[in-house]
Amino acid sequence: MTQKPPAAKLMIQGTSSSVGKSVLAAAFCRIFYQEGYRVSPFKAQNMALNSFVTAAGGEMGRAQVVQAQAAGIEPDVRMNPILLKPSGPTGSQVVIMGVSQGNVTALRYHGEYQRMTWPYAQEALHGLLNDYEIVVIEGAGSPAEVNLKSNDIVNMRVAMEANSPVLLVADIDRGGALASVVGTLELLEPEERALIKGIIFNKFRGEIALLQPALDFIEERTGIPVVGVVPYFKIRIPDEDSVAINEAVEKPFVSTADQLDIAVIRLPYISNFTDFDALQDEPDVSVRYVTELDNLGNPDLVIIPGSKNTLADLRFIHESGLGAQVYKFWKEDVPIIGICGGYQIMGRLVKDPLHTESDLEEVSGLGILPMVTEFYPQKHTVQSKGTILSTQSFFQACLGEPVEGYEIHMGRSMPDEGHQPLFELTSNGVSYPDGLQAGNAYGTYLHGIFDNDSLRMSLLNWLWQRKDRVRPCTATQSQAALRESAFNELADLVRKSVDLERIRVIMGLSSHVGLRTSADVQKTIERIDLVEG
Incomplete structure (x- = not known):
């Protein structure tokens, strides 16, 4: 009996919250799905008020549901084994493997309760690694939060458990991206830093030629390659938390016909x-x-x-x-x-x-x-x-x-x-x-x-x-068609913005399940477009 080769892994971590980790993880899920791989998302712990119910009745974070849809598979609570739903200034409802465990204060959770949840995250992670060819893993916030690292179950602890290469993502639109990359790397332990195999700058506006000196500096300063610069885009992919709607708060309606x-x-x-x-x-x-x-x-x-x-x-x-x-x-x-x-x-x-x-x-x-x-x-x-x-x-x-x-x-x-x-x-x-x-x-x-x-x-x-x-408009596309179109558009944008061949080498894909040919990729994309249409 032929033994299944170990799953390939790719982890997306960020220099802070809201740098675009969830959307980039969804993009990689769709890219690998288009290439014919069986791919699953994973995030050990989510903190969000946007949740979803699986066909089996389990509750999980919406971001991993979106990533599962991008991967062409049904959502599974293993993809987000721990969900925290803030219910007050200092507490959250804790959902473990899809089932609510009641409310817990932040102080208690970041102590013994968080340590208790780690085995669930481990089991879910290894279950997905056994069932899929690729697992795209998402981190949370920053891996360099020194006050939280001792009880971390979502960033470097997961990367080390999975022995996964990590791409570090920075939001260049908000400013300070170079310093945030260098600072994050400086605060990591040597064994953690060794897992960072590439850097992506996200939400870039402008001419890439003007950014090139900064990219050269980062590579020389850190010894880690910049594997992508993703432009600022507005492709409708559901958001994980309330950051997105904050921009719309209190905007007066300008009446139009x-x-x-x-x-x-x-x-x-x-x-x-x-x-x-x-x-x-x-x-x-x-x-x-x-x-x-x-x-x-x-x-x-x-x-x-x-x-x-x-x-x-x-x-x-x-x-x-x-x-x-x-x-x-x-x-x-x-x-x-x-x-x-x-x-x-x-x-x-x-x-x-x-x-x-x-x-x-x-x-x-x-x-x-x-x-x-x-x-x-x-x-x-x-x-x-x-x-x-x-x-x-x-x-x-x-x-x-x-x-x-x-x-x-x-x-x-x-x-x-x-x-x-x-x-x-x-x-x-x-x-x-x-x-x-x-x-x-x-x-x-x-x-x-x-x-x-x-x-x-x-x-x-x-x-x-x-x-x-x-x-005034006679017809609009169905939500399913719009979602598929958005995933494909996102995948196309990220394909053009990152060094995908280098990322495949980082993941060891060529030695795992073998690269699909470009013809295979095109056939898969055509099949998706046919279903979408």
Whole structure:
């Protein structure tokens, strides 16, 4: 029996957070997938409020879900065995191998709790190394955080466990990139520094010839080759955390004749804001995030998003005055949509008697939807499919059509009797109602609701009709097609921006599973394009 050759590895670490590690890891996953390899992403520990539910019901970080999609495989909790979901200023909910373990303070986690999670990361890593030909590993923050290194389970400890070569990524757009590279290398231990096999400068704007002296300096100073300079780009790949939406906060809407104004309430503990990517992809839609009453304006639609701390966010929405204005909008027939935590916020009352999410025990809701929500220790994490039941407003155009998404919530909402649900959902063979409406207010637990193309088109057409207008664009691509196109565009950009042959040598690919021929690569890309089309 022929023994399977060991998997090739490539780890992407950064000089700091938000240098582009997640997106570059996704790019390499797509590149190797295009070349015919069986490739998987891996990140030992993620801290993010954007999460996803796998087909098996496990919860994991959204970044590794995106990377799995880029690799053409189904998400697996082994790709992100530890997920931290911040629930307060000093604590996070800890999810291990897809299952919530409750809230833990940062001080406790960075002590014995983090040491306890390392075996899970080890097992997941080696499982993927056994099952795939290539594993693309992502680090977190910087490997040179000296106050955190003793309990590190995501950066150099993983690289050494996997014996993986590391590419160090710096964001050259923010300035200080040369110093950050040199400083990071200086703070690493000799055995850690030996694993850094290449440097990538990301988000470059300008003429590469003007940068060349800096690249020569870095190579001479560190002895490590610069294997790529990736230009600044705007290819829509879902973001891992809230850094991206911070740029959109409080940007006033500039009214145009060809765009709808959709205002998303930017809750302090906003989660799963990737729910709105599908809306942002539409050319006739402007999605903006609002934290202050003065900036709310007169939107065509208000969305209250998911939350990792619903009671704290509900208190914020009351104290900011946004809650009263949203209620006023509802009375004036302005459409309101709440998703998950936003759905709970729209009810009469939210109760957390066991302090599952918060120190608060109960907070009055906005009183828009006729229901009460109570939190329980057991988290409900499922992928759901179902049909549309509602006959009201924009649902009329897609009545009876399929709908799908995923649920992540610890609250259970009990509507008053006599109210028809929006959807009939099925998960694990069990059917149940979901969602509620009152006037032009709608709430659901279903994340990814706007990824359903028919429902999204019905909603946008209806919003234009309310303005006595026909929608200015007749058709848009499906979310699946847009996602595939973005992955291929990203892969093409990174291929042109890095020394891929040198990276393959660094990974030892030629001695592992053999390089695919250029003809094989082209056939694979054509196959992907055919599926996409």
